[in-house]
Structures are given as C-alpha cells and as structure tokens.
Amino acid sequence: xKQDTVWHFRACxxxxxxxxxxxxxxxxxxxxxxxxxxxGIHPTAEQVFDHIIEKYPSISKAxxxxxxxxxxxxxxxxxxxxxxxxxxxxxxxxxxxxxICDECKQVFDIDDYFPDICARIKNMDGFDITNHNISFNGxxxxxxxxxx
Ligand SMILES: [Zn+2]
Ligand SMILES: [Zn+2]
Numbered sequence: 001x002k003q004d005t006v007w008h009f010r011a012c013x014x015x016x017x018x019x020x021x022x023x024x025x026x027x028x029x030x031x032x033x034x035x036x037x038x039x040g041i042h043p044t045a046e047q048v049f050d051h052i053i054e055k056y057p058s059i060s061k062a063x064x065x066x067x068x069x070x071x072x073x074x075x076x077x078x079x080x081x082x083x084x085x086x087x088x089x090x091x092x093x094x095x096x097x098x099x100i101c102d103e104c105k106q107v108f109d110i111d112d113y114f115p116d117i118c119a120r121i122k123n124m125d126g127f128d129i130t131n132h133n134i135s136f137n138g139x140x141x142x143x144x145x146x147x148x
Contacts, residue, residue: 029076031056032067036077037091042098042107044086080107081133098135103143110136 035051036043043051049064068089072079078090083100088107097110118129139147 028059028063028067029071031059032064032071033076033091036068036089040091042080042088042090044088046086048089081135083135099140100135100137101140101143102137103139103146106140107135108140 031052032048035048039047039051041047045065045068048068049059049061052059052064068077068087069079071077072089075093078093080088080090080098082088084105092109095113095115097112099108099110100106101108117134118132121127122129
C-alpha cells in the first residue's frame, strides 16, 4: 500500500470512530434526558439510572451520572440541589421554584416566578447572580389530608 493510501485509510478510520463515539454520546444524552422527563418527579441520579437500566441493561452507572452532571452544567437539565442527601434533576429548565413535601419528599413545581428577586438582591448586596434555586417546604395536599 502506498503511504498516501495508508494515511487516507487512517484518517477515514479515525473519522468513523469519532463518529461512532459522537453517536454513542448523543444516544446516551438523549436516554438520560428522556428518563428525567419520563420520570417527571425531579429524580435523583440513582432513580434515572434505575429507569434506564430496565430498557438498556448495558449502560453503566458512571455513564448516567457523568451525563447528568454534564447536562446540568450545559443547562440542558437543572440541578435542583440535594435537600435529602442526593442531587435531584429537573428537565424543566425554565425559571420556576419548587415545593418539597416534608412527609413524602415529593418535589412539586411552582410555576410562578418573581423576576425582580435577583435585581433586588443585587441592589441590596452587590452580588452578581448567575443562578438561583428557591424551594419551599411543608406538607403537600395528600399528606396534609392524611394528618387530619
Ligand atoms: Zn407529601
Ligand atoms: Zn421543577
């Protein structure tokens, strides 16, 4: 084989492998995103992994965890903090708040948003806010009715 041909062959192979890698990454990201959306409960990484592994037993925990944190960094998902020791994720990246039930630990969306809250804090303390995470605690409707 001529050297040129060898180089060309190598370049093609590299392209193919890169492509396969990209494709696999895209599929994994989509799986993770779909799982967070399908679960719809502001799931933990553990819950996302349990959901995906039912259909795709070959996926590793490390892959799921890595994708979740990467997607939270790139704002494709929202990291809503770890109020119970594990980080929870949200597919809804729009500005909204959360209500966490002290009893059943469910996370509810509060679709209200107070846009002036960041401006007010900035004015008060001179902080530059890049992100905020507000949650309320208490009893949800179901748990409240059980307590009666
Ligand atoms: Zn509850
Ligand atoms: Zn939410």
